[in-house]
Amino acid sequence: MDYQKIIAAGADTVVEGVRNCTLASIVDSGQCFRWRAVGGNRFFGIVDGRACEVEQQEDMLIFHGIPREEVEGLWLGYFDLERDYDAIKTRLLQDMVMREAVVYAPGMRVLRQPPWETLCSFILSANNNIPRIMGIVERLCALCGEPVQGGYAFPTPEALAALSAEALAPLRAGYRAPYLIDAAQKVAGGALDLDALYTLPLPEARKQLMRVKGIGPKVAECVLLYGFSRIECIPVDVWVKRALTTLYPEGFPADFHAIGGIAQQYLFHYVRCCPAALGAGRENNVE
DNA sequence: CGCCAGGCTTCTA
């Protein structure tokens, strides 16, 4: 567990004794697309139709204007604060490449995001860049999501299934628009049972997801990791591929497999923010 | 102008 206690402070709720959690790293790590900075250590986001303004101060997370019940019922789980990252990092720090990545962003975490939103977001991520993905997701929410304080909820599968691909033109999602509609129709119509993906064996879960147009192996891996907390899933995009071939020519250490998705998250963020780490003349065993 | 972005679908051999 990476927090100690939750206390009410007027209209706010404060989570104290938070460890291994740096919001600035997390919301800039390409796993979520709806958070924006509204001050130095303050961020605004909407999850599950709940708007959230959260501020980080030392070892505290201050949820502004949010009751304790909502912090316990939604946000602790979203930030995965019940998980013990010390145990995970102890293992990763044994490896000299992972050590650099972990030291670079020691507050990185893998979020537990709503499956449907995650599925759509990563359909949109294909052959795309992060700032533009964010823009498309925001326009999607504004187009057919329920209004909430400060923005719009992510649209339900039913709301999206009622639209045509042409109606999504304002998103400027390009060829991905029909993929979104296909996903919405399969989920709203019951052809794809998202809840089942929490427990299905991974090969079967991947197969189910890849029945949706626009979901291939990499996107399926992202959905399972970020949307279903299947932390053994390792999405391999162009950055991670470069990192693995350059930094792990002998292959990814086998004892990371159970936590491979989290290792991948440190690595992705590290090489994307420090491309020099992949530069020529770099050794594996840099201290 | 070309190249790239958290890839996928479709076509071809």
Added chain:
DNA sequence: TAGAAGCATGGC
């Protein structure tokens, strides 16, 4: 089954 072309869009 493997490999390459084509794909919307926008930043650089």
